[in-house]
Amino acid sequence: MSESSTLPLHMRRVEFGPDPELGALRDGEGIRRVSTPLGIDAWLVTRYEDVRTVMGDAERFSTAWRGGIRLPGVMELSEEERAELRAGNLLAFDPPEHTRLRRMLTPEFTIRRMRRLEPRVTRIVEEHLDAMERAGSPADLVSSFALPVPSLVICELLGVPYADREDFQRTTSRLLDVSAPPAERMAMQRESRAYMAELVARAQADPGEELLGMLVREHGDDLTASELVGIGSLLLLAGHETTANMLGLGTLALLRHPEQLELLRKEPERIDAAVEELLRWLSIVHSGTSKVTTTEVELSGHTIGPGEMVMCALPTANRDPALLSDPEALDITRSAPHVAFGHGVHHCLGAPLARMEMRIAFPALLQRFPELRVTGPEADFRSFQAIYGLASLQVAW
Structure with missing residues (x-):
C-alpha cells in the first residue's frame, strides 16, 4: 500500500x-x-479565509464540545479518565476555561520575557555550534543542532531535567505518529503525563524559579495537580518538537534555495521576515486542533450541520493564491500573513519563544558554516508525524 493511500489527506x-x-x-x-x-x-477546510473563520470563532467551532462523538481507542475510558487526560491541556478547552488557564501562562511568553531569555538562548546555540565544529564534518544537523537546542531551552524554561530528553523525545515521537495504533499512542500519553506528574510533585514540594515552580507559587491554589501536569506536558511537547522541526526543515529549505540563503547571509537584518516566510512556506503543523460545529454553518458554499468535525489544512491556507502572489515561491523579502501559529484564542502561546529561537539559530548556523551543504543520503522527511519535519539531515562544511 502506498504512503499516499494510508496518510490522511x-x-x-x-x-x-x-x-x-x-x-x-x-x-x-x-x-x-x-x-x-x-x-x-471530518470536513477538511483548505482556504485561508475559511481557516481563519474556523479558528477564530470558538462559539460556532468548538474545541471542547464533542457531543456524541466518541473516538476509537478511547471508547473504554471512563468520563473521569477522559477528564484527567484533558486536564490542563489548553488545546482541549474553549473560553472561559481556556482563558482561565492561558491567563496564568501568558506573562511567561511575552516579548519582554523573551528578550530576557535571549542571552541564554544565544549561548545554547553557540555551545552546540562549537560542539558541531569540534566533532567535525559531516554531521546530522537534526541530532546535533536542530533538536537539542530547543529541547534544552524548553527544559530550562520549564524546569525539566535535560538528562531525561531521550525518554521524553521517544515518547513524544510515538505519541505524534499517526501510524501508531491508538492504544499505543494512548499508552504514550499516559507515560508522558506520569513523567510530568513526578516533576509537578517535586515542584510542589520545592518550587524553583522555573515555569513549573512559578505556577505552583503563584497559582497553586487555582490549579489542580492534574492541570499542572497537563500544562507542563503540552509545553514540553510543543516547546521542542515544533522549533526543532522548523530549524531542520528550514535549513534544508534555505540550502535548496541558495539565492535566498545567500541573501540572508549577506543581509542578516532580514531574519525576521525570513522566519515568517519559512513559517508560512513550511507550515510544519498540518492542521491545528480539530473543531466541532455547535450550530449549522456555511463555508465555501457548503452547509455543515451541528455536531460535525472540522479540520483545517494549514499548508494550503498558507499557500492560498488569494492570500499573496506567487505563493509557491520561497521569498524572504516579502511580508505575508500566515496561520502557521494558528489563529484566534488558540494562537500558539509559545510563538514569541519559537520566533526568538529561530531568529538566533538560523543566522548563527549560516555564519559559522559558510560552506554548509547537504551530503549523504536524501533528506529523511517524517511523513506520519503530526508535526512535519526531518528525522535526520546529513550536512557537511
Whole structure:
C-alpha cells in the first residue's frame, strides 16, 4: 500500500509543500468530507479565509464540545479518565476555561520575557555550534543542532531535567505518529503525563524559579495537580518538537534555495521576515486542533450541520493564491500573513519563544558554516508525524 493511500489527506506532502490533491481541493470546491486518523469523518477546510473563520470563532467551532462523538481507542475510558487526560491541556478547552488557564501562562511568553531569555538562548546555540565544529564534518544537523537546542531551552524554561530528553523525545515521537495504533499512542500519553506528574510533585514540594515552580507559587491554589501536569506536558511537547522541526526543515529549505540563503547571509537584518516566510512556506503543523460545529454553518458554499468535525489544512491556507502572489515561491523579502501559529484564542502561546529561537539559530548556523551543504543520503522527511519535519539531515562544511 502506498504512503499516499494510508496518510490522511491533510498530512500528505511532496517534500516542503502540500500534496497537489490538496492544492486542487483548495482551488476547486475548497472543502471536502474526508476520513481522519481518529477513525471518524471530518470536513477538511483548505482556504485561508475559511481557516481563519474556523479558528477564530470558538462559539460556532468548538474545541471542547464533542457531543456524541466518541473516538476509537478511547471508547473504554471512563468520563473521569477522559477528564484527567484533558486536564490542563489548553488545546482541549474553549473560553472561559481556556482563558482561565492561558491567563496564568501568558506573562511567561511575552516579548519582554523573551528578550530576557535571549542571552541564554544565544549561548545554547553557540555551545552546540562549537560542539558541531569540534566533532567535525559531516554531521546530522537534526541530532546535533536542530533538536537539542530547543529541547534544552524548553527544559530550562520549564524546569525539566535535560538528562531525561531521550525518554521524553521517544515518547513524544510515538505519541505524534499517526501510524501508531491508538492504544499505543494512548499508552504514550499516559507515560508522558506520569513523567510530568513526578516533576509537578517535586515542584510542589520545592518550587524553583522555573515555569513549573512559578505556577505552583503563584497559582497553586487555582490549579489542580492534574492541570499542572497537563500544562507542563503540552509545553514540553510543543516547546521542542515544533522549533526543532522548523530549524531542520528550514535549513534544508534555505540550502535548496541558495539565492535566498545567500541573501540572508549577506543581509542578516532580514531574519525576521525570513522566519515568517519559512513559517508560512513550511507550515510544519498540518492542521491545528480539530473543531466541532455547535450550530449549522456555511463555508465555501457548503452547509455543515451541528455536531460535525472540522479540520483545517494549514499548508494550503498558507499557500492560498488569494492570500499573496506567487505563493509557491520561497521569498524572504516579502511580508505575508500566515496561520502557521494558528489563529484566534488558540494562537500558539509559545510563538514569541519559537520566533526568538529561530531568529538566533538560523543566522548563527549560516555564519559559522559558510560552506554548509547537504551530503549523504536524501533528506529523511517524517511523513506520519503530526508535526512535519526531518528525522535526520546529513550536512557537511
